[in-house]
Amino acid sequence: MIKLITKKKNKTGVITMKKHLRTTPEIKEFLIEADSKFSPIISAVGDIEVELEPDLFVSLVSTIVGQQLSNKVLEIIWNRFDTLLQGEVTPEKILNLPDEKIREVGISYRKIEYIKNLAQKVLNGELDLVALESFSDQEVIEKLVELKGIGVWTAEMLLIFSLGRNDVFSVRDLGLRRGVARLYDLGDVSDDEVAKIAAKWSPYRTFASLYLWRYFSS
Numbered sequence: 001m002i003k004l005i006t007k008k009k010n011k012t013g014v015i016t017m018k019k020h021l022r023t024t025p026e027i028k029e030f031l032i033e034a035d036s037k038f039s040p041i042i043s044a045v046g047d048i049e050v051e052l053e054p055d056l057f058v059s060l061v062s063t064i065v066g067q068q069l070s071n072k073v074l075e076i077i078w079n080r081f082d083t084l085l086q087g088e089v090t091p092e093k094i095l096n097l098p099d100e101k102i103r104e105v106g107i108s109y110r111k112i113e114y115i116k117n118l119a120q121k122v123l124n125g126e127l128d129l130v131a132l133e134s135f136s137d138q139e140v141i142e143k144l145v146e147l148k149g150i151g152v153w154t155a156e157m158l159l160i161f162s163l164g165r166n167d168v169f170s171v172r173d174l175g176l177r178r179g180v181a182r183l184y185d186l187g188d189v190s191d192d193e194v195a196k197i198a199a200k201w202s203p204y205r206t207f208a209s210l211y212l213w214r215y216f217s218s
Helices: 025-034 038-045 056-065 071-084 091-095 099-103 109-123 130-134 137-144 152-161 174-183 191-199 205-217
Strands: 020-022 049-051
Touching (some): 020 205, 025 038, 091 109, 137 152
């Protein structure tokens, strides 16, 4: 499960939204009734509460930085990056930094290219992060995947951990694929098979994701 880095709000990408994703008795009951295999998982994990990152720019940058990294490594690199930016992760500050300085904190040149491209798009108004709040899940994905370095998975993580959408399941997330395979005692599973299984958990696939991440990573 990706760990997004929580930062203070700034003017870029701040939108009005709920601050947490929380399970409710109704959500837990729904998942158990929809799929009895969730009963022992929910009993073991209990309630889940996830703090959302309200700054969409910070969320996207941290997700790009964290691609193919463990949460532990991401935290180390992000702390260095945050220090380099003096605690202000903004498009202006990122664009003003030489690539070599960013590379020194452990971010690859390719990721630097992606981050700076994102920063430029936000700064010149080509990407309106605030407007994403009113987009459907699919519209958010379609808008973000137009950018270099942002694929469907990155957009889905933004939907969950910043926009707080209730019905998101990333079939390409390795942790979720492994969770589904272990839950149903399967071997390798295709995207279609994972999506078909996850469909029964709608409209609360986000919470199913959170339970699978939490249960099978412990």
